[in-house]
Structures are given as C-alpha cells and as structure tokens.
Amino acid sequence: MFDPSTLALFLVAVTVLMVTPGPDLLFITANGIAQGPRAGAVSALGVGAGAIVHTFAAALGISALVLASPVAFDLVRYAGAAYLVWLGIQAIRDPAMLDLRVAAARRRSLWAVFRGGLACNVLNPKVAVFFIAFLPQFADPAQGSLALQMVVLGLILTIVATGWNTAVGLSSGGIGRYLARRPRVARLQAWISGLIFIALAVRLVLVGQRA
Numbered sequence: 489m490f491d492p493s494t495l496a497l498f499l500v501a502v503t504v505l506m507v508t509p510g511p512d513l514l515f516i517t518a519n520g521i522a523q524g525p526r527a528g529a530v531s532a533l534g535v536g537a538g539a540i541v542h543t544f545a546a547a548l549g550i551s552a553l554v555l556a557s558p559v560a561f562d563l564v565r566y567a568g569a570a571y572l573v574w575l576g577i578q579a580i581r582d583p584a585m586l587d588l589r590v591a592a593a594r595r596r597s598l599w600a601v602f603r604g605g606l607a608c609n610v611l612n613p614k615v616a617v618f619f620i621a622f623l624p625q626f627a628d629p630a631q632g633s634l635a636l637q638m639v640v641l642g643l644i645l646t647i648v649a650t651g652w653n654t655a656v657g658l659s660s661g662g663i664g665r666y667l668a669r670r671p672r673v674a675r676l677q678a679w680i681s682g683l684i685f686i687a688l689a690v691r692l693v694l695v696g697q698r699a
Contacts, residue, residue, distance in 0.1 A: 490631060490640075498626045502645050506652045511688050512615075515572075515608045516653050518681040519601055520660030522579060528657025530598045534605020536650035539619075541610050543642025546619040547635040568611030569689040575604065576685030579678050608688075 490498075512535045520528025596604075609615055619642065627637040 490626075490637070491628070494626055494628070498641060498644070499648070501622075501626075502648050506649050511612060511691065512605075512609055513653065513656060514684055514688060515605065516657045517660040518579075518684040519604070520657045522678070522681045523596065523601065523661070525658045525661025526598060527596075527601045528659075528661040529654045530601045530657075531605040532650055532653035532657045534602040534607075535609045535653060536605075536646050537602070538606045538609025538615070539642070539646040539649065541606075542615050542619045543623075543639055543646065545616065546623060546642065547638040565611075565613050565693065568608070568613075569693045571604075571607055571611060572685045572689035576682040576689065579682035579685060 516528055516531040516535060519531040623638045623641050623645075624634070626641055627634050631637065
C-alpha cells in the first residue's frame with residue numbers, strides 16, 4: 489500500500505511533530521500534574537481517541553464539510569474554548585486543593601479525564617485542518633484507496649503520538665504526586681494547571697480564527 493521511502497518519511501515527520509509542544513501535550517501535562525500519573529496517561533488516551541475521530545472524519549470528508557462552513561467552524565472552536573475555560577476555573581477555584589484528603593476524594597474520575605482529553609482534541613478545529621492537510625501528503629492514488637491510506641496513516645500517527653503522550657503524562661504525574669505532599673505548592677500547582685487550560689482556550693480562539 490505504501491512505498492517504503494514514503495512511509496519512512498512519514499514516520500520522520502510524525503516523530504518531529506510528536507516532540508513539538510502543542511495544546512494536547514499541555515493539556516496532558518496539566519492533568520498529570522493535577523491528578524497524578526494515571527490521569528496523565530488517561531488524558532493521553534483520550535487525546536488519542538480524538539485523533540482517531542479526526543482520522544476517520546478526514547478520510548470520509550466530514551472535516552472538510554465542517555471547515556467549509558464558517559458557522560460550524562466557529563461553533564466547534566468556541567465550544568472547545570468554553571470547555572477549557574471551565575476546566576481552568578474549576579482547577580483554580582477548587583478549595584479541595586488545600587486539603588489533600590479532600591482532594592483525593594473529589595478528583596475527577598478517570599472516565600471524566602478520558603472524556604476531557606477526547607473533547608480537547610475533537611473540539612479543536614485546528615486539529616481537523618492538520619489532518620486534512622498532513623495525511624494526503626503521504627497518500628498515493630496509484631497505491632489504492634486514498635481514504636483507506638489516510639485511515640492507516642492516521643492510525644500510525646495516533647499510535648506513535650499516544651505512546652509519547654502517555655510517557656509525558658506519566659512523567660508529569662510523578663511531578664504532581666511530589667508536589668501534592670506540599671500544600672502551598674499544591675495550591676500554586678492548581679493555579680498553574682488552571683491558567684494552562686485558560687491559556688489554551690485563548691489560543692484556540694485567537695489562533696483558530698479564519699483568515
């Protein structure tokens with residue numbers, strides 16, 4: 489299905505993209521610091537699930553239809569930004585951060601963390617733009633179905649990126665666990681996590697504006 493040289497070039501490009509900090513990586517890091525290694529890893533899985541959604545949406549042409557409509561594009565963008573702002577406010581205002589025993593009892597479930605990673609990725613129209621622009625560069629009509637090639641490429645990208653993101657989530661979770669033993673630093677950490685979420689929301693609104 490793929491020429492070996494093309495696949496090798498794709499893997500190199502994916503590796504470069506993988507180690508470049510972006511909204512998803514910051515989201516995973518913030519969750520790992522706030523709730524520990526498992527939350528960081530589950531956030532990565534949620535983001536990976538979102539990437540799979542974008543892969544199939546791009547292959548089926550759904551993303552192109554959404555991006556062609558200014559109204560649909562803005563609705564998705566603002567919904568994603570609003571969700572990130574809500575997460576940021578929750579992190580900053582949650583008094584449980586001052587009491588580690590209460591914090592442990594009030595942490596979001598891992599399912600909620602997974603949904604958060606999924607929403608963060610799916611509701612970012614810039615990710616849809618990326619998949620539409622990036623995947624076709626490595627697909628060749630002479631090698632068979634373009635849609636099938638895009639799905640395979642998207643799944644490869646997702647697997648590689650999720651592995652890296654999971655490692656980052658676990659590492660940042662270790663940092664969060666260390667900070668959690670220090671109440672004052674834990675409060676500072678809550679503010680940092682909250683501000684990261686809000687900054688991501690602002691970035692999504694400003695950078696995601698259509699030309």
